[in-house]
Amino acid sequence: MAKYKIVHYINQFFAGIGGEEKADWEPEVREGAVGPGLGLSAALGSDYEIAATVICGDNYFGENLDKATDTLIAMIGKYKPDVFIAGPAFNAGRYGVACGTICKAVEERLGIPVLTGMYEENPGADMFRKDLIIVRTPNSSAGMRKVLPVLASLIRKMAEKQEILGPDEEGYLERGIRINYFTEERGSERAIQMLVKKLKGEPFKTDLIMPKFDRVDPAAPIKDIRKARIAVVTSGGIIPTGNPDHIESSNATKWGKYDLTGMDRMSPDDFTSIHGGYDRQFAIANPNVVVPLDALRELEKAGEFGELANYFYTTTGTGTATASAAKFGTEIGKQLIDDHVDGVILVST
Amino acid sequence: MKLELGKIFIKDIQFDTKTFVSDGVLHVCSEDIKKLVLEDDKLKDCTVEIARPGESVRITPVKDVIEPRVKISGGEMFPGVIGKVSPQVGSGKTLALDGCSVVTCGRIVGFQEGVIDMSGPAAPYCPFSKTSNLCLVLEPKEGLETHVYEKAARMAGLKTADFIGRTARDVKPDKTEVFETKPLFEQAAQYPDLPKIGYIHMLQSQGLLHDTYYYGVDAKQIVPTYMYPTEIFDGAIVSGNCVAPCDKVTTYHHLHNPVIEDCYKHHGKDINFMGVILTNENVFLADKERHSDMVAKLCSWMGLDGVLITEEGYGNPDTDLMMNCKKVERAGTKVVLITDEFPGKDGKSHSLADVCDEANALSSCGQGNATLLFPAMDKIIGTQEFIETQIGGWNGCKNSDGSFEAELQIIIASTIANGFNKLAARGY
Numbered sequence: 125m126a127k128y129k130i131v132h133y134i135n136q137f138f139a140g141i142g143g144e145e146k147a148d149w150e151p152e153v154r155e156g157a158v159g160p161g162l163g164l165s166a167a168l169g170s171d172y173e174i175a176a177t178v179i180c181g182d183n184y185f186g187e188n189l190d191k192a193t194d195t196l197i198a199m200i201g202k203y204k205p206d207v208f209i210a211g212p213a214f215n216a217g218r219y220g221v222a223c224g225t226i227c228k229a230v231e232e233r234l235g236i237p238v239l240t241g242m243y244e245e246n247p248g249a250d251m252f253r254k255d256l257i258i259v260r261t262p263n264s265s266a267g268m269r270k271v272l273p274v275l276a277s278l279i280r281k282m283a284e285k286q287e288i289l290g291p292d293e294e295g296y297l298e299r300g301i302r303i304n305y306f307t308e309e310r311g312s313e314r315a316i317q318m319l320v321k322k323l324k325g326e327p328f329k330t331d332l333i334m335p336k337f338d339r340v341d342p343a344a345p346i347k348d349i350r351k352a353r354i355a356v357v358t359s360g361g362i363i364p365t366g367n368p369d370h371i372e373s374s375n376a377t378k379w380g381k382y383d384l385t386g387m388d389r390m391s392p393d394d395f396t397s398i399h400g401g402y403d404r405q406f407a408i409a410n411p412n413v414v415v416p417l418d419a420l421r422e423l424e425k426a427g428e429f430g431e432l433a434n435y436f437y438t439t440t441g442t443g444t445a446t447a448s449a450a451k452f453g454t455e456i457g458k459q460l461i462d463d464h465v466d467g468v469i470l471v472s473t
Numbered sequence: 474m475k476l477e478l479g480k481i482f483i484k485d486i487q488f489d490t491k492t493f494v495s496d497g498v499l500h501v502c503s504e505d506i507k508k509l510v511l512e513d514d515k516l517k518d519c520t521v522e523i524a525r526p527g528e529s530v531r532i533t534p535v536k537d538v539i540e541p542r543v544k545i546s547g548g549e550m551f552p553g554v555i556g557k558v559s560p561q562v563g564s565g566k567t568l569a570l571d572g573c574s575v576v577t578c579g580r581i582v583g584f585q586e587g588v589i590d591m592s593g594p595a596a597p598y599c600p601f602s603k604t605s606n607l608c609l610v611l612e613p614k615e616g617l618e619t620h621v622y623e624k625a626a627r628m629a630g631l632k633t634a635d636f637i638g639r640t641a642r643d644v645k646p647d648k649t650e651v652f653e654t655k656p657l658f659e660q661a662a663q664y665p666d667l668p669k670i671g672y673i674h675m676l677q678s679q680g681l682l683h684d685t686y687y688y689g690v691d692a693k694q695i696v697p698t699y700m701y702p703t704e705i706f707d708g709a710i711v712s713g714n715c716v717a718p719c720d721k722v723t724t725y726h727h728l729h730n731p732v733i734e735d736c737y738k739h740h741g742k743d744i745n746f747m748g749v750i751l752t753n754e755n756v757f758l759a760d761k762e763r764h765s766d767m768v769a770k771l772c773s774w775m776g777l778d779g780v781l782i783t784e785e786g787y788g789n790p791d792t793d794l795m796m797n798c799k800k801v802e803r804a805g806t807k808v809v810l811i812t813d814e815f816p817g818k819d820g821k822s823h824s825l826a827d828v829c830d831e832a833n834a835l836s837s838c839g840q841g842n843a844t845l846l847f848p849a850m851d852k853i854i855g856t857q858e859f860i861e862t863q864i865g866g867w868n869g870c871k872n873s874d875g876s877f878e879a880e881l882q883i884i885i886a887s888t889i890a891n892g893f894n895k896l897a898a899r900g901y
Contacts, residue, residue: 254821290899290900290901291900291901298900298901299821299900299901300821300900301816301819301820301821301900301901302814302816302820302821302824302840302898302899302900302901303820303840303843303898303899303900303901304839304840304843304881304896304897304898305896305897305898305899306597306895306896306897307895307896307897308895309895310731310735310892310893310894310895311731311811311836311837311838311891311892311893311894311895311896311897312731312732312734312735312781312811312836312891312892312893313731313735313738313892314836314892314897315732315781315809315810315811315836315892316670316732316735316736316739316744316781316809318809318834318836319670319744319779319780319781319807319809319834320668320739320743320744320779322779322807322809322834323668323778323779323807328834330833330834330835331835331836331837331897331898331899332814332824332825332835332837332898332900333900334828334829334830334832334833335823335824335828336828337823337827337828370868372867372868373862373864374717374864374865374882375815375817375818375842375880375882398862400583400585400717400862400864401585401788402583402679402681402682402683403583403619403620403681403682404583404619405618405619405620441788442788442864443717443787443788443815443841443842443864443882445815445816445817445818445822445842446817446822446823446826447817447819447821447822448817448822
């Protein structure tokens with residue numbers, strides 16, 4: 125008897141049901157290996173068994189995302205597999221997205237290792253490469269024979285809980301996860317060697333390929349500042365004394381929203397700074413240097429702008445992961461819109 | 474400038490009734506040290522402790538680390554801070570007590586002071602797990618302003634290192650190295666066939682406990698300038714900052730700047746090392762623009778073919794790093810960057826706070842957000858009271874037995890962004 129059980133997901137085409145005309149095929153489960161699973165089974169050897177193959181049409185999956193996922197998860201879970209594999213999808217876009225979606229769902233809900241394979245330009249690769257191990261494949265199923273041993277090797281490592289090495293060694297698409305390791309030579313020496321190669325015009329390998337950053341277009345100017353509702357958002361770490369939401373001093377994972385109703389200034393008795401990136405002595409003595417409530421109230425009274433929103437939003441902006449920052453921005457932005465805020469003073473430190 | 478740097482290898486530190494070096498052992502009279510440190514009325518008390526490699530000892534919160542050195546000729550150590558500002562340093566003879574350090578620690582100044590573990594899983598990440606450390610546990614007077622306490626702690630460390638260095642001035646070094654950089658035209662002519670390489674050294678100068686001093690001048694107040702590389706070996710640059718511990722370029726690291734050391738190793742072989750351009754990392758946009766322009770101007774004025782650029786700190790200084798990179802490349806000098814990464818605990822976020830297309834060659838010093846379990850230690854030099862709020866810790870990260878979980882950020886110089894360590898990060 126095989127030691128390890130696999131469940132395999134394929135689409136209607138690879139199951140031999142049909143092409144585009146059968147793309148609305150509803151989820152079904154078949155015992156044993158089907159289509160590419162036969163080759164994979166051979167590559168895995170006798171310790172491994174493809175216990176079942178789950179099949180779904182690409183259009184059905186795309187149009188019934190939640191329902192299809194729920195049905196398939198129930199089918200897969202019954203077999204208690206050691207590893208789940210989907211595809212490979214090569215350059216088939218809808219199939220790629222389906223493979224990525226079902227793999228992510230299986231990993232999250234069933235807690236078992238998952239694997240898929242795609243061509244680098246498959247839209248599913250971009251959507252899921254950060255979350256999944258996606259084996260690099262050629263752009264058509266003509267490359268199946270090359271891919272099967274790579275998939276088999278990773279399935280074995282996952283099932284036997286062996287260390288999975290880097291993308292080049294294992295043949296998967298880099299997920300963009302930065303992991304530490306110790307090198308033979310120190311960073312300064314490696315940099316000099318890199319510079320000598322760069323000057324000679326020889327090929328060299330940078331340690332970090334520069335990512336593309338999101339650039340946000342500035343909003344349109346406020347039409348009439350005298351009627352505008354203004355809010356303060358800060359990454360300066362000003363929080364109510366006692367830090368009720370436990371916002372971190374560095375690499376924050378949370379933000380807070382706090383009431384300013386009826387206050388003329390930020391009192392050092394009520395507010396303080398937990399920011400880990402600057403000398404807080406002045407901000408602790410006078411939190412208005414970061415959240416300028418005192419000045420804003422004066423301007424509000426003088427009619428320089430319409431009114432100040434009742435809440436300010438705050439987090440610590442030092443060593444913050446960009447993913448957290450993007451999340452905070454989206455969440456705070458939504459609250460500001462709901463509160464009909466026209467303009468924001470973003471106080472950094 | 475030509476400097477003869479003699480190294481006395483120190484294998485151990487022992488307490489004694491006098492302070493002296495003999496047979497590779499630094500003997501220290503703790504009363505002498507205490508008296509010296511407490512000359513400063515800002516400090517109430519000072520305890521002197523020794524931490525050796527392999528011991529079950531943790532030092533925290535660490536402020537600075539300094540290698541004791543003494544000038545035999547050609548000025549005095551730490552000019553403008555401890556020694557006389559004139560004559561300038563970088564030539565003559567210097568002796569270094571290689572293998573030992575003075576470590577300043579004690580109650581926290583800000584949040585940004587780190588941990589040194591002398592053994593265990595954190596030790597491989599920290600250069601000072603491998604040196605014998607004379608630790609000064611400082612107790613400030615009540616009610617001191619943070620920057621006043623920082624300065625008192627900084628001066629205590631430098632004075633102690635200077636004092637110890639002076640006691641070794643007659644000791645014969647185990648190894649002597651000679652470093653020389655000639656005036657610009659002569660240096661260019663010495664190796665006409667080799668590429669002319671410079672080093673752009675970005676000094677931390679964001680202010681509010683983030684400062685560095687060059688001949689005693691606050692780096693916020695400098696404009697980019699030329700420095701002979703040998704000046705740094707004599708303490709022309711000292712650290713005065715509390716940046717994230719992992720990133721901190723301690724005074725020890727200035728004395729042992731790895732880019733300068735390694736450029737000298739390559740000098741005359743495959744590069745012609747022309748010298749150092751010092752610049753800063755001020756927070757005002759006008760400063761960033763003016764100084765990156767000036768850095769690019771100096772590169773083309775020196776006729777450099779290539780440069781290495783390092784930064785201290787992360788986030789805001791990443792913008793200076795990228796502005797320097799872009800402008801220097803556009804002025805015709807090829808660039809390799811050396812820096813560390815902060816991609817979040819899951820390693821999936823962007824590593825740097827700024828990027829540019831010209832930054833196509835980068836040497837990684839590892840990522841500081843990865844977490845590690847720090848076991849309880851038999852002895853704590855300093856206090857663990859602040860672990861949860863020190864950079865890299867978090868609310869609830871400390872266990873009752875004294876062990877804690879924290880990001881690598883909390884370890885002094887673990888991902889130092891000048892290439893001193895062998896740690897690097899790669900994509901998975």
